[in-house]
Amino acid sequence: MNEDTIINVKNLNLWYGETHALRNISLPIAHRKVTSLIGPSGCGKSTLIRCFNRMNDLVSGCRIEGSITFHDKDIYGSGADAVDIRMQIGMVFQKPNPFPKSIYENIAYGPRIHGTRDRKELDKIVESSLKKAALWEEVKTRLNDSALGLSGGQQQRLCIARTLAVNPEIILMDEPCSALDPIATAKIEDLIEELKKEYCVVIVTHSMSQAARVSDFTAFMYLGDLIEFGDTRQIFENPKKELTENYITGRFG
Amino acid sequence: MTEKSQAELEQLHQSVVSFGKFALGMLKESIDAFESGNTEQAMEISRLKNELKSMFVPLEDSLFQYLALYQPVAKDMRECVASIRIIYNFERIGRMGYDIAETTAILTKCCSLKDCEALISMGRLVITMIEDALSAYEDRNITKIVTMRDRDEEVDTLYCDVLTGFISRMQEEKDAVPVLTRYVIIDRYLERCGDQACNIAEMIVYMATGDRIEIN
């Protein structure tokens, strides 16, 4: 762990009832970098990323051991508030899930429930969030239209904008492009490149080439274990573990 | 990686081996022709130059296309890029075989060959280096190339000794200067072939282990 580490996972174990879904995972997540989680379906990528903003609290029968610190404070510690944490550590899902409301309301919703009422202030937040999510130019003339009328790629960028509106430091993305075409995917990837100047991004992806393109660090998981974690260039040029090699070169099964 | 892409990469590997054998064959025969002073054999090798080129270009293309189509990573990527470099090295070796053959043809036509044992034994040494590099590539096993640096140093020393010998002979036997000048050129070609064997070895180490080493 060094000074750029924003999240530090230490000996993390997670069970869903009897299922031991994460096995003694330790890994640092660097600030203002992109970290990708890769591995075959069911290896625990979503489970791990959901631990980072305590989404697993909502799952009954889920039990966690070990620690995850965010700026050196245990996010599962007694003083930690899950709602605060989810504001500072936002999440974007596989399937774009805008509210069935206007584009404007989708963005204004979060700041409003966190206490921003001033219309001018909200306007500013909506504009800057949409700009940061590279969507402003496409929607600025129709902010009051329903978000459901946007294309899939636009909806996904709207969901990213919605996350940005409450000023997070970390953006978690769970397969954010798997429902998108290559052009919409490229836009999200360009956006990730922009976002990492200001934010920490953690992305789960089942596209190895996407992990290679967008991330600085890559973690390869298999059956709940973290097999290898390292510089993305090293992982894709010369992985240290044979299991990683077999997975990224497609010799699995 | 699908079975199809795996099979294609294996096929490319075999084609690189065949190409390497062809290029090495040109060098070997050029040294034989030089040793025996056989004009006909030397001219035969000269004619292989076009064939060398016509094998090289499509093979290089196939490797480029493999990168474009399958975007290999890790050891597959290393094998692909190492192969691209290695066929270039072999092409140079084949062309030096051609150059030696051309020089030999001129020598056998115009003047008598004499006292060139040192050159021939140097040629044999270089050939074993290239043979071992080729077999290391074929087996993806670096055992045969671990001593490559020492062998290349030996070749470099021989190159200098042979060169010095020729220069002093030139001062004593003015009539032999046209022949000896061509010997010097062949001496140089062979030294360069040793360097190519080292380049190939460097790439095989990268291919097999991911490490970048420098041999010469």
Ligand SMILES: Nc1ncnc2c1ncn2[C@@H]1O[C@H](COP(=O)(O)OP(=O)(O)O)[C@@H](O)[C@H]1O
């Ligand atoms: N809510 C849940 N309840 C019980 N088991 C779950 C739950 N979510 C995930 N799992 C199990 O945990 C393991 C890891 O799942 P997941 O984190 O979704 O994997 P991935 O995202 O890598 O595909 C799987 O065996 C899965 O069946």
Ligand SMILES: [Mg+2]
């Ligand atoms: Mg998942």
